[in-house]
Every structure is written in structure tokens, then in C-alpha cells.
Amino acid sequence: MAKRIDISGLTAYYGSHKAIEDISMTVEPRSVTAFIGPSGCGKSTFLRTLNRMHEVTPGGRVEGKVLLDDENLYGSNVDPVTVRRTVGMVFQRPNPFPTMSIFDNVAAGLRLNGSYRKSELNDIVEKSLRGANLWNEVKDRLNKPGSGLSGGQQQRLCIARAIAVEPQVLLMDEPCSALDPISTLAIEDLIGELKERFTIVIVTHNMQQAARVSDRTAFFNLAAVGKPGRLIEIDETERIFSNPSVQATEDYISGRFG
Amino acid sequence: MAKRIDISGLTAYYGSHKAIEDISMTVEPRSVTAFIGPSGCGKSTFLRTLNRMHEVTPGGRVEGKVLLDDENLYGSNVDPVTVRRTVGMVFQRPNPFPTMSIFDNVAAGLRLNGSYRKSELNDIVEKSLRGANLWNEVKDRLNKPGSGLSGGQQQRLCIARAIAVEPQVLLMDEPCSALDPISTLAIEDLIGELKERFTIVIVTHNMQQAARVSDRTAFFNLAAVGKPGRLIEIDETERIFSNPSVQATEDYISGRFG
């Protein structure tokens, strides 16, 4: 199930603005890869190129290759919808569907992709909500709108929604930044569980989190303000945190806290 | 300048749903008070009652008293506009004005409160953006829309906007959750600076952050799912983290990490 991702020479633009430049790396299957780096260096942008969400932004353009088990996502006969179903995503800002109830939010991906029996759906929704550590808080109001939840609840709802469709790769953009320690722990446990089957990429600002959950860590940085972001190095998480090969990484991490 | 806040018997509702119940505490002037607690326990709701933003939510209702230097915010003669000018706020989700440029976003609050000369405005905007550690990244595109920034940049923009008007109390709802360590550090430094003059309340899920920046910490919790949130205890941050008087606090904190 899990897939390897091979990125080579990837550059992404917003209109004429080059946001990231010439990134090449490999994301191993059945592992967690963490992206770290200062704000604005292009982590989110890069993440969005991995499931072809970047091109959805007006002016968004991508050059380079992303191979998912040897198949180029940007190949000419590849369907972005299939890509996105295979590579799921949780966004930096929680964005539940305002017109849908909590239940429907979680079921959305399933329902809109195929038909399920009611009981099947119930099971999957419950499982996903439990996985996102939200079940207890919402089980009594599954039919209430998702927008009446607290910030952290909304974010967990979005996570539940993403894992409900069982993607093969899961991209998470700061999934825990709005969560309390308990939920964060739950999500991290979930990640640990999911990586047995899936490939996971997570953006985080939290070094400890990166250290705790990831197998490999990639550090991004800007050469200078206004310049595009670049991959500085990627390595085993242990090495990055103990003995990085680039000075910039060391500098960034040594301001370690948070 | 800085004001003391005395809250007594505060209860807040969303329609018929009681979100927090009977909260009483004192927030000292020229200090930083941190609110911690599991997701959904009502930290944001409580925070919003401190500058009368809660009543803006449809169905939002408040009972109890909030005294700002002996004057009740909910007193009959009090104008919520003045309250909000005195008590500034940064939201959990960054919300720059999408129709304004970066510069205008920061200047928005100032322009409301009086007329400034162009150069004066420029100075304040620059100072605020520097304070929020964003200046370098945006100084070349002050006239671009604020919505084209990265998540962390947007959040810092909102912080700059809030501090530009120099409120006497600053409420911050997880201001750093979307920020990288460098920006977080900058914001924490800023908080340290601001508390010399202002009263600061900060909601955070990050225990280390609470420990680092706050003088006093309040722990909130739910009695049970579906029950309203309550204040469990409030004390010197040191005591809360070393020797809390309630078991629940200890339990919550001892899952310490993040």
C-alpha cells in the first residue's frame, strides 16, 4: 500500500514569484518524514506540490518531477483527482465544510467517491473520529454543523476526514499546531499507527514533535528574504538533531525549544 | 497604563449551550497570564468574554462580572467599542483583511482611532511589523494583499496589527501555534517587552511556552464531555508546573511534552 515518493528538481511558482526552487529528495514508504524550517520558506508550498494541490492556487505552477512508485504525478496522462485520492492532506488552517454536519464532514470523502452502506459509513466515521481523538466529544452531536466546534476540535475533524478515505500517503501541514497536548499525543500515536501502512509527511514547527514522530527530517530554508526556499538537507531524524551536516540546520535547531 | 482584571462568577453561553461556568479569577497588571487546558474546555470562549467579543457570536450570552480596574466591562454605561480598543486581541486563526494590503492591515486600527501623518504611520507600521518579526519578510511588498502570505506570516501580521494600536490589555489566543521557533521566540520576546507596560493574557497548548513566558497560569478543564468548562486552578506559573494543588492539573501537565 505505502508508496515511495521521489522528487527531483522541483520548483514551484505563484504567478511569477518563485516560492521554492530545485528540490530533490526521496520520501521512504512506511515512514514518517518531517519538514522543518522557518516560516515562509515554502514547506506548505512544497507539501502541496506532492498531491497536485499547488496548481489549484491561481497562478500556481510546478516544474520538475514527483515520482510516486516510479509514476510521475505530473505525467501527461495522470489524473490529479486520482493523485489526491491516493495522497491525502490535512491543512494548516482547519477548514471543515460549513454546510455539512460533523458526520457528513467525515463521510464526505467516502460518499463523494463511491457508495457505501449506511452501517459501513457509520463504522468508518466512528473509527476515523476515534483515530483523531474526537469521538467522545462529538458522538452526541454528530448531526450538528462542524463549524460550531472549537479550533482544536475543527482541526481534529479535518484529520478524521482525511484519514477516513484511507489514502496511501498522508500529508499533514502542522496538524497539531492548534491542539492540546492530549490530542497532540493522540494524533502522534495515530501517526505512529498509520505509518505501519502508509507513507506520512508532516510539516511541523515543533522540533520535539519532529524528533518524536519522524524517521527522517528535511530542513528547508531561504537563502535570503525574497529568495525562493530550498531544501538544505534531509537525513535520519536522529542525525539531523544530533549531528547535522549543515551549519544552518544546526543554527536553526539549536534555538531549540517550543 | 496596564490594567488589572477581576473576573467574578462568569458564565458564558452559546444559545442554550453553557460553554463555561462560574469562573472567578484575577489577572494582574504588568504580567503575563497563561490559560492552559484541553481542547474544547472553553479557553477561547473565556478569552473572548474579556473584551466583549463573545457577545458578537450569534446566541452568545454572558453572565457575571469582569472588572477592569474596578470598572465592570459589562456595566450599563460601557461601550463595547471602547472596551475592545482598550483590550486588544489576536485570534486563534489568522484573519488578515483579505481586501487590504499588508501595510493597510497593520495601519487599519490606527486609522480608526485618529489621523496620523503619513510618516508617523510608516513608523508605527514598521515598528509593529518588526515587533512581530515580520518586517524583513514583507518590507518589499507592503502593498501586496495580506492573503498572499504563508500561514505563519499571516499570524504575525495579525499580531502586528493588534500591537500597532497599543492596547492596555492584550489577549492572545494561541498566537504562536502556527509559527516557527524563530518567530515564536520573537513573539515571546515581544511579550516579555510588552508586559512591562501592558497586561497580557495568552492561551497556549504549549506547556513550555506557558512556563517560559507566563507569570501566572490558569488551568481549565471540563468536568465531563458535554459539561461546561471550569477554572480548576490559577497560581504562580512555577507552582502550577512544580507543585499544583489539584490532581487534575498535575495529570494534565505531567503528560508534559510538546
Add this chain to the structure above:
Amino acid sequence: MSHATAVQDRPTPPTGPAPKSGLSSRSLPRLAPVGFAAVSIALAVGLGLAAGWHSKVQWGMLAALFFLAISYAVTTAVENKRQAKDRLATSIVWVCFLLAVVPLASLLWTTIARGAERLDGYFLTHSMAGVLGSEASGGVYHAMVGTLQQVGIATVISAPLGLLTAVYLVEYGKGALARAVTFFVDVMTGIPSIVAGLFILSIMLIANLEPSGLMGALALTILMIPVVVRSTEEMLKLVPNELREASLALGIPKWRTILKVVLPTAIGGITTGVMLAIARIAGETAPIILLVFGSQLINTNPFDGAQSSLPFYIYEQYKIGEAASYDRAWAAALVLIAFVMILNLVARGIARWKAPKTGR
């Protein structure tokens, strides 16, 4: 309707003098605006009487002006400039509302008062067959049938067509085709109804078709589409991209994203737009004269033979110029308004049921 109305500051009723401090400021009593209004009206009426102006219109406008000026001045003096501006804005909004209410209420009142005289069960169930203009008999049934069918056909054609076009423009549109469509939709918004009628008429002559309800409906379609497209387009543009992204990222195909996420989010506005469009065409006279011919008899087949329609009927009765025909004209106007009203209620019901649930 989903009233996501937010900014509802709880007004603070006054009690005694304000304590001296930073927060509470001197503020006008809650009922101050009512007082201002009373004073302004008195002033305006006084001045109007003194100067001998007989039109109540100027009295009203003068009162409005006085009201704005007084509330601004007093608030500036008692509170401060910003509050004054806020109050001025509030006042202007109220004045706008009242200003608009006067003519609109007059119109509705005239229609209801005059229409009610003639409106009864007989009127609703009979046609005008064999009724002379001066006779107080006859009814509107044949015209109701005509309007229902013509508007129904036009809606069935233009609502989906307009909606799909708007979806195309907002969700897919780029490039020459989209620009061309936009261009022509813009042109269409200003098309006089009689010109639309002429176009269909010339087709009718070329194809050797007889006048019928369908022909009228086609002309109404031309008039309806641009309103649907333009208002729907506007509502779709307001749907945050965030939601589209959320859906796309779930691997939901674009069309389902549009159907299940984008359209439901905008459904309230879209419904309003379609209702406005229906309201507009339901009141069209010119194309009916040209294409549906008009009739005094009941014809329930929109595809064959002359029909009538409510606006046509109103025009016809107005032109007769008899007391009895005026009564019929107003009663028919009332029927037409009621018809759109009921439609509107139903549509709003649907929209509310589907609309986004509000919440923070």
C-alpha cells in the same frame, strides 16, 4: 434565510451619570434617536407649513436631513467624533430604509387596497370570455394559467442553463470562451424585452410557427438568463477557496466538489438570484403581446394557441380605462405579486433548509 448577522452589540441602557473612567464614556440615552426623529419631524412639518409647501415628499426629506444633522451634531458634542460617525452611519442606514419604505409601501398599499376590491373566488376561477370592458365581471384564471406555464417553461430552461454557465465562468472559465460568454451575458442584461420578443418573432416567422405560450417563454428565457448568470456568478465567487481545496484534497472530483460543496455553500444567494429573475420575467408584458398574442379564453396548452398572462392582462385592462377594468387590473397585480411571494417563500424554505449552518 440564514442570518449570519454578527455585529449585534448589546446596547447598554443608561443608568445615571457615568462614572469617571476610561471605559464608560458619556453616552446618549438609548431612546435618543427617537427623540431626534420627533424633533426633526416637528421641525420639518413646521417649516413646511410655514413655507406652505404642499408636497409631503419634501417634508419627509427635510425631516430626514434634520435627523441626520441633529444626531451627528448631538453625538459629536456628547460622545465623540467616531461615535458620531457611527451614529451618522446608523442614521443614514435607517433613513435609507425609511425613504425606500415610503414609496414601496405606497405601491404595495395601492395594489393591495385597490386589488382587494375585486379579488375573490369568482375572479380567480373565471376567464374573461364574453365580458365587456365596462362590466364588473370576469376573472383572471386564463391569465394565471398563462403566466404559470410561460414562467414555468422559461425557468425550467434558464435556471439550469444560467446556473451551469455561471459555474463554468467561475469554476472553469479562463480564456477566450469565458471572456466571450461574459461579454455576451453583459450585453444581455440590458436587452429591452421588446427586442428579445422581436428576435423570437422573426424566428417564428421564418419557421412559420403560430403564436403560443412557448414562444413567449422563449423570449422570457432570453431575459431571465443574464440575471441568473450574473447573480449566481457573484455568489459562487464568494465561496472561500479553502473549501474547494479541502474537497479537492480528499480526492473528490471537481464536479462533485462543485455540486456538493460549492453550490450548497452559495445556495442562499443563488436562490435569491433565481427568484429575482423569475420575479422580473413574471412581470414582462411586451414579449407576450408579440408572441403569445393574448386571449380572453382559457388555454391550458402552452404549446398551441394564444394565451394570456398576468402582466398582459393588467396592461389590457388598464388600457380599457373603465372603472371595472381598473379594478381587474389591480386585482391581477395583486395576484401576480402573491404568486411570486408564494414562490419566494417556498424557495427560501428550501434555501434555509440547505443553507450553511452558522457558527464560529
Add this chain to the structure above:
Amino acid sequence: MASTTPIDTPPAPPAPPEQAERPRSTGRAGDKIFLALSRGSGILLLAIMASIAVFLTYRAVIAISKNEGNFLTTFDWNPAGNPPVFGIAVLLFGTVVSSIIAMVIAVPVAVGIALFISHYAPRKLAAPIAYVVDLLAAVPSIVYGIWGALVLVPYLEGLNLWLDQFFGWTYIFDKTEVGVARSLFTVGVLLAIMILPIVTSVSREVFLQVPKMNEEAALALGATRWEVIRLSVLPFGRSGIISASMLGLGRALGETMAVATVLSPSFIISLHVLNPGGGTFAQNIAAKFGEADEFGRDALIASGLVLFVLTLLVNGAARLIIARRKEYSGANA
């Protein structure tokens, strides 16, 4: 196009079957059908409109080529005369003037009412008011016309005298001829009343869509209600207000029956808007259509074509304004 919308890369040809296991239903056929449907609608519209335009142009050219007067400058409409002469000067003037008056009155008032409904009115009141306003959009224009002639005109009489008396010095409000208030000014007022509902309804919907987050941002800065509106609501609703106004303008420009019933037309251009007289394209078409022969109808169609062009220019300008601020669109909120 002022759309700020994502677009997928063109749908790729179907992927070879051997590629990886596919999830249950791919839904790609749906995408193609839907795109085809919506693009098809667009093309169909385009075809209809283009054929109308071609038809109009064809007939107009026939008429204009036989016109013995100058189509643009003749102050007369007599295609049945000998020689046939007709010109649009008066109609263009009257249409523009009455529409300007209507827009100047209606747009601010409509935005005011929309704000009233979305942000000021007590919530219990807002829904019924919104409903009544929508209802008014349903009043057929012939009823507006009858009401205008029977009720509005007598009412405006006094206002006219007053305007003449106190604002006569503006030239515009100088009433130099006797006569009932069946003037371009009255027509403007009536059109304003007629387009109020449509402009109000669309603006209101737009204002209700302003994200809560955005209004809260302004509130938290200590903005008064008006300032919230100025900072978040109006900028966000800008393109919506412009579109709403364009819909209203479209109706004002093309309004036939109401204008025909209320105006006392004449082929005179006068900036004294209170004087009876003047004419509009649609009114002239209604007035001349009945007794016109083929050629007369062609001449009227030619005038309709000018109305088209006028509408187009105004709409184009509006689109430009919206497009210029596209990146500041509310959809990015």
C-alpha cells in the same frame, strides 16, 4: 473574467489500466460530463446571444442605410415619413440621464437597505424586511407604471416646484416649462424605486457572506459598527455591489412599460430634467412599435442595438474595476 478560481489542468486522457489499484469509483466520466454540460451551456448562451446580435445588426444596417437623416444627430423619429428620418440623439440622452438619476438615487439607498438588513435591523425584523424587498422585485413594471402615473407623479409635483425654487440656479433643476411632472427626473425616480429591490437583494446576500472572522478582526481592533462595515463588509462586498448595480442598471436601461406610462416624451434634448419631455430607447420602441411597418421596426431595432452597445460599455467598465482588484478578492479570505 474576474474569477479568482482554481482550475485544474485539462483533464488528462484516461490512464492506462495497469497503473496501481484504483479506488472504487473514479468519477472521471462525471467530471467530463459536468464540464461538457457547463461549457455547453456557455456555448449555447453564446450562440443565442451571438445570433441575436447578428440579427439585430443585420436589421439595423438595413434601416440605417435607408435613413435620410443622421442616425446619431437627428432630433426626430419618423421612419414612416417622406423622406424617412430617425436619430437616436434624444433617446441616448434621455436613457443616460434617467439611468444616471436612477443609479445615483438607488445604489446608495439599496446598499443602505442591504446593510440595514444584514447588520442593523433587529434579527427578528431582518428576515421579513428582506422578504418584502424581494417581493417588490416581483411587482410587474406595468404596475410600477400605473402607480407612477397615478400616485408618484402628483406627489412629485410639489418636490419639483421646491427643487425649481431653491435649486433652480443649478440649471439642471430649473423648470422652464409648464406641465405635469412627467419628466426625465420623475422617470429617474421611478426607475430608482424599481431597481431598488434587485440591487438590495443581491448586495444583501453578498454582505451576509462576509466571513465572521473578518468582521471579528475589525471588531477586536475597537471598530465601531460602521467601521466594521467600512473595513470588512464593504471592501469584501465591493465586486458584489458593482454586479448588483449592473443588474439594476440593466433593468433601468431596458425598462419599457413603466417609462412609457410615466414619461411625456418629446424629441427635445434639455438638461432641465424637471421639464416634461425627452425619451428613452425602450420607451421609444414601445411607443413607435405598434404602428410601425417593417422598415419602422428595423429602425427601432437599430436603436435597440445602440442600447446594447451602451450596456456593454458600462458593464465592461464595471468588469475592469472588479478585475483590477482581483487579488484582493474576498474568496481569498
Add this chain to the structure above:
Amino acid sequence: GSDDNTGGGDTPGNSGKTTAASSIDCGKAKGQLRASGSSAQKNAMDLWVKNYMAACSGVEINYNSSSSGEGIVAFNQGTVGFAGSDSALKPEEVAESKKSCKTGQGINLPMVGGPVAIGYHLEGVDKLTLDAPTLAKIFDTKIKKWNDPAIAKLNEGVDLPDKAIQAFHRSEDSGTTQNLGKYLGAAAPKEWKYEAEKKWPAPGGQAASNSSGIAAQVKQVDGAIGYFELSYAKSQGISTVAIDNGGSAPAEATSENASKAIAAAKVVGTGKDLALELDYATKADGAYPLVLVTYEVVCDTGNKPETLDTVKSFLSYAASDDGQKILTEAGYAPIPAEINAKVRETINGLS
């Protein structure tokens, strides 16, 4: 819903005047007949249609009273069985009609006549006499005040106020306007130099749409004067001007007085065409000279086979004694008997 308005219900039609249906010969009439045109003959047409449809069940006649010109255009386009027109076909229109009449051409059948009333509204004045030259000057805005000597001279003993005259004319092209123009042109050629056209020719004055619009304005505005068919004056209670035609006494606008003027009409049409020429300058005693005659336009041969029988049967009834008799009650004037006889003959010969 029901097409039956003959009785029952809450407001039954007070159609007591329905004449015996016995004189109506339905012949082979059947199905739907569409006709359109002049609004001047609407009331007459309504009466005829009502009686006719009561007698001949299964026949539907739909007369759309839009305007003469529209009727003619529709007739020439072949969408109606016959058209009603306030003026005879022009040569171009006859030529055009040959297309839809296939073997024949359009002809004019005079069917109804009637007075055009000059209505006025002047507080305190309920009787007013004018003559053609004064009327011409009033409508040409040469006379601007009600107490103008020219008016005073015709109305001795009437206390005329010093009020502005507000003369209303039709804003759209109209047969009534054309007939007024013909009258003024014939009876006051020095004062009224305009061509008699459907379009209002004079520069001044105020306009309103439709006869009902003019009537409404005249009723509303003190100092107003306007022209319309007599029925509008009657139903709105508007005072009408008596016209001094040079005879012994001013003639009131009544259908009898109009008949006297129409009696002098001569047929000028050739072949089966029965277009009339009226003598507007008649000085006959009691003749109200401001009259109009409206026609039905049909094909002499080549009428559409589906509707031919219905057209013949219906028009025969309209031209019959019964059909003409009811016109007076509706404020119209019947066509002189000798012309009417020709009309009936022509109708019989239609094919």
C-alpha cells in the same frame, strides 16, 4: 377555471343587453380565429365577439386590440384572420398584403364609426365650446391660457380662469391622432399645417400613452385638455367640448351627432375595397365633425381556408342590422346603410 361568465358565481355578468342570437348565422364557422388591430373598435368588437360566441359554440374568436399598425403588420405576416384598422391600407401595405393573400389582396371594410371626444378639465367650467381653428391653436400651443380671447369669444357668459392650458396628446403613434390631424387639417387648414400622420406632429404639449393614459391625465390635472374616444370620457366622467362647426349650434360629442357627419362619407376605394373619405369640414346642423371610421381588413380572395368560414360568418354578423344596432349603445356610430349594404355584399363574396 371556467370560461363561462354568463351567470352564477359571486359577480355574475350584467350582460342584459345580449341580443337574440337568432340572427347570427354560424354557417360552417369552427375553431379558433385570431384577429388584431385597432383599439378604437375594441368595445364594438367585444360586444360582437360576446354575442357571436354565445350563439356559435365551438368557435373561439380572439381579437387582440393592440393598434392598427400592429394589426396590419400581423395581417400581412399571415398570423391573423383579419385586422382592425383606424385608417385604410396604404398602397405599400396593399402591395405587401398580396404575399399573404396569395391570390388576392387586402381590402378595407368600414365597420364602425364614432366621435373622437375632446375632453377637458377646468375647475368651475362644465360647458365649453370650441371650433377647429381654436382647437388647432390649443393643440399647437399657440393659445396658452384658458382665458384667451379666442376661447372667450366662443364661450360668452362662461367665467374662464387665468390658467395655463395643458394639452395632452398620445405619446405613441395612433390612429386617433391621425384622425384628429385629418380633421384639423381639413377644418382649419390655416392654423394646422401639419401632415396628418399617426405620429403627433406638433412640437409642444405633453404626451401620455394610450387613450386611457390621456384620460387619466385629463381627469387628474386642472387645466388639461386631450382627445380620446367618447367611451373614455363617459366612463371617467370627463367633460367634453362641443364643436362649433359653423352650423347653427355647437355639436356635442355624441354618437348621433357623429352619425350625421359620417352620413356624408363617400366610398373612395376601388373594386371590392370600400375605403371611405370623410367630410371633416361639414357644416351640417348638429353634425359632430371630429369622427373616425375604423375598418376590418381582409383578403378579397385568398383568405386562409381554415378561417375563411369563421371570418365570413363573424363579419356578416358584425355588419348585420343587429350587429350595427348595438353600436350606438356603446358610444359608436353605425355605418350609413347604403355603405353597409356594400360591406355585406363584399363579405358574402370573400373567398
